[in-house]
Amino acid sequence: MSCSCSGLKPAGEKTWEFADPAIDVKLLEPCLEKYAGTKGSLIAILQEAQDIYGYLPVGLLAYVACRTGVKPAKVMGVVSFYTQFRTKPVGKNLILLCQGTACHVNGSSAIEEAIKDYLKVEEGEISEDGLFTYNNVACLGCCSLSPVMMIGDKTYGKLTKNSVVKILKEIADNEAKGNETGNGGARDNEPVNKKRGKEEAVK
Numbered sequence: 001m002s003c004s005c006s007g008l009k010p011a012g013e014k015t016w017e018f019a020d021p022a023i024d025v026k027l028l029e030p031c032l033e034k035y036a037g038t039k040g041s042l043i044a045i046l047q048e049a050q051d052i053y054g055y056l057p058v059g060l061l062a063y064v065a066c067r068t069g070v071k072p073a074k075v076m077g078v079v080s081f082y083t084q085f086r087t088k089p090v091g092k093n094l095i096l097l098c099q100g101t102a103c104h105v106n107g108s109s110a111i112e113e114a115i116k117d118y119l120k121v122e123e124g125e126i127s128e129d130g131l132f133t134y135n136n137v138a139c140l141g142c143c144s145l146s147p148v149m150m151i152g153d154k155t156y157g158k159l160t161k162n163s164v165v166k167i168l169k170e171i172a173d174n175e176a177k178g179n180e181t182g183n184g185g186a187r188d189n190e191p192v193n194k195k196r197g198k199e200e201a202v203k
Contacts, residue, residue, distance in 0.1 A: 002043040005199060007039075010054075016063050017059075018058070018060065019058060019059065020057060020089075022053070022137075023053055023057065023058075023060055024061070025063055027052050027053075027065075028048070028049055028052060028063075029049040031045055031049065031052075032045065032064075032067050032068070036070075042064075042068065042070055042074075042075065043067075043078060043082070044080060045064060045068065046064065046078065046079065046085060047077075047084070048158075050084075050085060050086070051062065054089050054090060055086045055087060055088055055089050055090060056085055056086065056171075057087060058076075058087065061076055061087075061139060063077060064067045069172060075087055076149050083137060083138075088124065089126065090126065090133035091126045091127055091130055091131050091132040091133040092130060092131050092132070092175070093131055093132050093133075093151050093152065093171055094132075094134075094135065094151070094152070095115065095132060095133065095134035095135070095149055095151050096137045096140065096150040096151075097103055097111060097112055097115065097134055097135070097137065097149045098136075098137055098138075098140040098142070098146065098147065098148045098149060098150075099112075099134050099136045099137065099138065100139035100140070100143065100146070102139050102143040103143075103146040103147040103148060105146075106146045106147045106159075107147050108146070108147040110161055111147050111149070111159050111160075111161065112134075112136065112162075114161040114162075114164050114165055115134050115164060115168070116134075118164075118165050118168055118169075119134070119168070119177050120131070121134070123135060123136060129172070129174055131171070131172055132168065132171075139191050140155065142155055142157060142173070144155070145157025145158060146158075147159045149164070151167075151171070167195060
């Protein structure tokens with residue numbers, strides 16, 4: 001997809017079509033206007049775009065490049081470099097499973113197998129009910145809680161094969177009841193919020 005525009009241009013100059021009909025670029029306009037002319041704002045724009053759409057499809061990256069005047073190769077390079085960005089859709093609850101040294105030594109591979117068996121998915125896939133996707137990550141910075149995973153903004157430590165399944169079941173049950181859990185909601189294994197580098201148990 002090519003584009004000859006540079007800088008922040010009006011959204012109506014070009015008709016953009018995306019494979020995913022849920023991508024409505026109008027939703028991104030307030031973000032683009034906010035950062036118009038601000039150097040070094042690409043990451044912030046991409047973060048907000050991912051918050052809006054859940055992921056960053058290639059077509060949307062081309063649109064961001066066109067509207068901001070940043071070269072498409074640079075936009076793609078930023079997305080490829082930072083693990084926080086994803087270019088494929090994910091389930092409603094994204095599971096980040098730590099595979100750092102401490103977690104690996106303490107059984108993260110067994111936790112991954114339990115997740116795979118329960119959800120019937122491979123890494124990066126969406127569960128049949130659309131609720132979950134799991135990804136392995138290098139380190140979550142919570143070595144004292146290993147093995148550990150994050151779901152949304154909650155961190156679950158000291159995991160076992162039984163406890164991780166119990167956590168996922170509770171989240172699924174909450175979703176089935178129509179409860180908003182904020183990408184989580186389970187209270188097993190003392191989920192913690194990471195604030196300013198400290199691990200604080202959720203009361």
